[in-house]
Amino acid sequence: MRMRTAMTDPVADLRLRQLTSAALPVGAFAYSQGLESAVELGWIRGPVQAQQWIGGLLEHTLSRLEVPLLARLMAAFARADEASAERWSGLLLALRDTAELRAQERALGTAWAALLVDLGVPGAAPWSERPQRTALALYALATVHYGIAVQDAAQALLWAWLEAQASAALRAVPLGHAAVQRVIHALAAAIPAAVTSGLAVADEDIGAGAPALAIASCRHEMQYSRLFRS
Template sequence: MGTSTIIMDERAALIRLFSWLSPAFPIGGFAYSQGLETAIAEGRVKDSGQLAEWISGQIHCGSLHTDAYFLAIAARAVTSGDWETLAEANSLCLALQMSSERDKETREQAKSFLEAASAWPTVTPNELNAAFERPMALPIAFGAKAGLQGVSPEAGVAGYANSVVAQQISVGVRLIPLGQTAGLVILASLEAKIAQLSTEALSAQLDDISSLSYGTDIASLRHEDLNVRIFRS
């Protein structure tokens, strides 16, 4: 059974997507480092080259890779009215959070995102409203809203991934520290990988979800033991 979505031209959909991904959008993403603060504190990420490698690994086989897949799966599920797949994807996404801090991060940001995105009201199926009332992971919430609001999955994944990359770079700029220009050089260098990820995610299925990022997972687990912490994860 399908569900209705808002019909918008591409320009209007992109404007809406840009609004959701704006640094001013009140979901608090600036407060999280996703384990990168630990890696910097322990001396494993000390310069722009190592920061680029850290983020590239997340795109290739880490949490950003799986989040992109989850986002696209959620968007397709909402567009087609496949509530079973949406629920299964959300449960798996929450289960894959590697630390209590990351679990809290994705749940709290999802809640904040859904509250803020309600500024763009639309008719929402009862099944989706019920899903939104339960704990949800951020990429699932983002993908679900993208599907409901007529934002293409490819644009949604590309924008979301680019935003996460930019946030990780901002952590490095602040903590390593790096200059703003050095951070932008990293962002520019990762454009092709972000684009490739957005293309791969279009056909992703739940059985394709996997990751291999022990270093970042351990960094996330060790973050709560740091003596001095600026970020929440």
């Protein structure tokens, strides 16, 4: 497989929209990634705090961890280097601070592998059983298969994450639909810069610094009443 560096073509763009659709049957809607616990702890009480929480993770976690790792995973799959892909995917798991967040990665990775096998994406089947499987690795595999440029893939990934976080806030805070759209509108403008910053991160600088997320995730593991699995 060859990784594109130019803008994606129209069909590839539509494939990318499918891969980042909220309707994708991988169960991502079941996870809040710590947001539900942040609400329970009183850190998020309305749209202002929700925007600050999501925006902070976008800047300090997604752009420092997911984006650079996506670029490396795509490069590894483009040159058919499975060992490197496993290593980068394993690093993502190692940098997830809690058992709950690691379990989320593996569960979504399993669902992604099953979906890509069903869609006929070569190389997806072996990932369903690999200990290093992550949703990010399977997403990278699919984007390379469909000839999607790395910058386009990263931008779409962050958009899908932002939309999922806003949806979780809609249910957990709860926020009104208009308030959620205002949050999305404000934070979407930060995505291009987050992608540019993330693609410039050196290997030795990959890693996130979000202690509040780790605390929220740990607390969520023991939370009595939960809507989400993380």
